[in-house]
Amino acid sequence: xxxxxxxxxxxxxxxxxxxxxxxxDYLLIEDPDANKALIAQVIDVQFAxxxxxxxxxxxxxxxxxxxxxxxxxxxxxxxxxxxxxQDASLLICKTRATLENDALSPSxxxxxxxxxxxxxxxxxxxxxKLAKVGGNRPIIVGGTKDSSLLTIDATAVDGTLNxxxxxxxxxxxxxxxxxxxxxxxxxATVVIFDLNGEYTSxxxxxxxxxxxxxxxxxxLTPSQNFKVALDQLHLNVVMGILIHALHxxxxxxxxxxxxxxxxxxxxxxxxxxxxxxxxNLNCNQHVRDALSSRYHALVNSGFFTDNPAEATLLDESxxxxxxxxxxxxxxxxxxxxIDRQIVVxxxxxxxxxxxxxxxxxxxxxxxxxxxxxxxxxxWDDIVTRMRHxxxxxxxxxxxxxxxxxxxxxxxxxxxxxxxxxxxxxxVVSRAARVDAETVRSIARDLPPQHCLTLGRVVHDFPIxxxxxxxxxxxxxxxxxxxxxxx
Amino acid sequence: MxxxxxxxxxAAVDTSTIKIGExxxxxIIAVRGATTRKxxxxxxYTRLGPYIFHITEDNKNEVYNTLEKSYFNTLYSSNxxxxxxxxxxxxxxxSLLERWLQTMLAKTVENGLIxxxxxxxxxxxxxxxxxxxxxxxxxxxxxxxVLAFSKMTSLRxxxxxxxxxxxxxxxxxxxxxxxxxxxxPTVVLGGVYVARLNKANYAFRLDIDREIPLQNRMAxxxxxxxxxxxxxxxxxxxxxxxxxxxxxxxxxxxxxxxxTRKHGIQIINRPDMHKLLFGxxxxxEIS
Numbered sequence: 001x002x003x004x005x006x007x008x009x010x011x012x013x014x015x016x017x018x019x020x021x022x023x024x025d026y027l028l029i030e031d032p033d034a035n036k037a038l039i040a041q042v043i044d045v046q047f048a049x050x051x052x053x054x055x056x057x058x059x060x061x062x063x064x065x066x067x068x069x070x071x072x073x074x075x076x077x078x079x080x081x082x083x084x085x086q087d088a089s090l091l092i093c094k095t096r097a098t099l100e101n102d103a104l105s106p107s108x109x110x111x112x113x114x115x116x117x118x119x120x121x122x123x124x125x126x127x128x129k130l131a132k133v134g135g136n137r138p139i140i141v142g143g144t145k146d147s148s149l150l151t152i153d154a155t156a157v158d159g160t161l162n163x164x165x166x167x168x169x170x171x172x173x174x175x176x177x178x179x180x181x182x183x184x185x186x187x188a189t190v191v192i193f194d195l196n197g198e199y200t201s202x203x204x205x206x207x208x209x210x211x212x213x214x215x216x217x218x219x220l221t222p223s224q225n226f227k228v229a230l231d232q233l234h235l236n237v238v239m240g241i242l243i244h245a246l247h248x249x250x251x252x253x254x255x256x257x258x259x260x261x262x263x264x265x266x267x268x269x270x271x272x273x274x275x276x277x278x279x280n281l282n283c284n285q286h287v288r289d290a291l292s293s294r295y296h297a298l299v300n301s302g303f304f305t306d307n308p309a310e311a312t313l314l315d316e317s318x319x320x321x322x323x324x325x326x327x328x329x330x331x332x333x334x335x336x337x338i339d340r341q342i343v344v345x346x347x348x349x350x351x352x353x354x355x356x357x358x359x360x361x362x363x364x365x366x367x368x369x370x371x372x373x374x375x376x377x378x379w380d381d382i383v384t385r386m387r388h389x390x391x392x393x394x395x396x397x398x399x400x401x402x403x404x405x406x407x408x409x410x411x412x413x414x415x416x417x418x419x420x421x422x423x424x425x426x427v428v429s430r431a432a433r434v435d436a437e438t439v440r441s442i443a444r445d446l447p448p449q450h451c452l453t454l455g456r457v458v459h460d461f462p463i464x465x466x467x468x469x470x471x472x473x474x475x476x477x478x479x480x481x482x483x484x485x486x
Numbered sequence: 487m488x489x490x491x492x493x494x495x496x497a498a499v500d501t502s503t504i505k506i507g508e509x510x511x512x513x514i515i516a517v518r519g520a521t522t523r524k525x526x527x528x529x530x531y532t533r534l535g536p537y538i539f540h541i542t543e544d545n546k547n548e549v550y551n552t553l554e555k556s557y558f559n560t561l562y563s564s565n566x567x568x569x570x571x572x573x574x575x576x577x578x579x580x581s582l583l584e585r586w587l588q589t590m591l592a593k594t595v596e597n598g599l600i601x602x603x604x605x606x607x608x609x610x611x612x613x614x615x616x617x618x619x620x621x622x623x624x625x626x627x628x629x630x631x632v633l634a635f636s637k638m639t640s641l642r643x644x645x646x647x648x649x650x651x652x653x654x655x656x657x658x659x660x661x662x663x664x665x666x667x668x669x670x671p672t673v674v675l676g677g678v679y680v681a682r683l684n685k686a687n688y689a690f691r692l693d694i695d696r697e698i699p700l701q702n703r704m705a706x707x708x709x710x711x712x713x714x715x716x717x718x719x720x721x722x723x724x725x726x727x728x729x730x731x732x733x734x735x736x737x738x739x740x741x742x743x744x745x746t747r748k749h750g751i752q753i754i755n756r757p758d759m760h761k762l763l764f765g766x767x768x769x770x771e772i773s
Binding site for chain 1: 522528529530531532533534535536537538726729730732734735736737738739740741743744747
């Protein structure tokens with residue numbers, strides 16, 4: 001390989017066919033005189049502009065049809081050299097750091113010698129070692145192209161905002177399960193908004209037996225094993241549900257607040273008593289109607305109960321998870337949009353309460369397709385206020401434009417799977433920790449199950465890895481009509 | 487002329503040479519030749535080379551004479567032109583290869599048409615009369631006709647190039663030239679014609695073996711019309727031979743790669759004195 005050009009932080013390197021450099025590979029450009037080296041990543045591979053190639057190709061197809069038949073008597077065996085030159089490629093590389101005295105610096109302001117520099121591939125383990133990626137709590141994401149493991153440190157996802165995105169069926173849920181399982185392995189508390197009910201069985205291995213996570217998975221299905229009694233709720237949580245999920249107007253909210261306090265003082269905070277109180281409420285007819293319709297929405301959700309025995313406390317699951325680590329899976333499958341919002345409002349409100357009171361130290365929240373249940377104002381809350389309380393969110397989506405730009409800007413880590421749509425790539429490339437060229441070029445060609453890891457976990461050295469398999473019942477596969485039909 | 491579609495082999499030959507670079511003692515050149523045959527509606531080629539030579543003042547005679555001897559067993563030119571100029575060596579070696587390939591076609595093609603690039607002019611430095619005569623004799627013995635197409639000609643009639651004075655006649659046609667005089671020792675072994683083979687507005691000088699009767703010459707052209715394609719009035723077989731032997735810039739790079747890797751020969755990049763002295767007014771060396 002030979003250094004050809006440098007423009008800004010883009011390097012062009014001439015590579016010959018036997019050198020096998022591919023997109024995503026790292027190269028070390030060592031300048032022996034300067035006694036330092038540039039670390040660059042290949043973001044695109046193009047044909048080198050070799051003069052005469054067009055003529056070479058044209059004469060093999062003289063009639064525009066089949067190639068002309070013939071015999072080449074080439075006693076000096078020049079033909080392999082012609083092919084060698086013809087197949088030379090130009091590697092478009094992005095400089096990532098400078099290596100000087102075994103220390104990395106993000107600077108790329110110097111110019112290595114074109115004639116004296118030597119260029120060689122930098123293996124991922126070597127890069128990770130130089131970048132000091134890894135730590136005491138390793139999470140093995142998967143295997144890299146050079147058969148090494150991409151291992152990140154769990155502390156690098158602690159206190160961070162993460163995004164897992166890619167088009168359908170490329171392995172996003174699989175990776176989020178891997179991250180989740182690894183975190184609970186380190187005794188972390190994880191809460192998952194499971195839109196498709198695919199996390200509920202992760203305590204089982206693929207052969208149907210219990211796996212090591214079995215006791216740590218607490219699957220809660222609203223209106224089945226996940227119900228709450230009104231007297232377990234804080235007023236602010238209920239108000240959150242009414243205002244944000246059920247859009248209760250301001251006047252009616254004030255009336256409800258009064259009503260709630262009355263019932264609480266009387267010690268009869270039940271659905272039945274509340275229904276009665278609303279019916280007998282002496283107020284404007286419109287206010288009563290508004291309260292009545294919201295009350296019926298709460299009752300019809302099936303999420304609320306007057307039977308204390310039925311009410312499984314989220315607190316209990318959180319406490320269990322707190323001591324030994326665990327995942328609380330909120331199964332939102334078969335839940336209507338309104339009910340979903342009620343449940344999410346409740347869970348987030350409860351989490352904030354627990355974190356504020358230090359009942360819970362911190363929690364990792366995994367939110368799949370969050371735009372389907374997260375209210376507008378929560379987006380900013382999650383990246384600012386809730387993060388300070390200790391809710392560290394990972395958004396998982398196949399529609400990157402449903403996540404707000406402010407989320408991308410503040411995302412610490414992005415796990416990017418394949419996207420072919422330019423618009424999707426544009427959206428993701430707005431993230432502050434990545435450069436648009438890298439995202440556009442590498443993500444477009446990622447094979448299924450391969451993920452481009454960007455951000456803090458890899459110390460801003462984007463690395464492609466094939467996500468490792470998990471021995472758990474993932475249930476993330478789409479149900480198919482034609483499967484197993486001969 | 488009327489195309490005659492009677493199945494006839496059409497074979498063509500062309501060679502090419504290129505200066506790859508200069509070394510401290512001489513020049514490196516590459517030579518390649520190609521023959522193309524059209525038989526049973528298919529084109530097939532044989533390409534020889536590239537052959538690479540490092541020619542120096544010390545070895546140029548040895549190289550030339552060795553090749554000439556091994557190609558033809560005779561040294562027609564050994565006495566008269568024993569010291570070719572170094573810069574003429576590329577064309578001299580290509581010419582040697584071309585004459586050998588022409589000989590091979592003349593020996594192997596029967597009842598066919600053999601197309602040469604250029605004319606049937608002989609008596610020049612690189613084409614002794616006897617060598618051209620031998621080639622034509624061989625072809626005749628195999629009942630083949632040699633047709634030589636020149637892309638460019640300097641022959642003029644009334645001050646005009648012979649290929650520019652075209653009558654208003656429906657092509658294909660041949661115009662016969664008479665009384666064309668060549669300066670000795672140059673000898674033309676063919677009848678010289680202007681050939682316009684299709685409606686494209688291009689005509690070429692065509693030399694046809696003089697020893698062949700006129701009727702047979704015309705028959706050969708009609709067979710050519712019926713057996714080969716003619717893009718811009720030029721036979722496709724000959725065009726393919728030319729294309730196949732021409733060196734592309736990519737090949738030159740590959741050859742440079744080969745000689746550096748295999749033989750460790752360093753090519754010197756001499757400064758272009760025209761550009762160096764005259765800057766933008768220097769047109770570069772004309773080679």
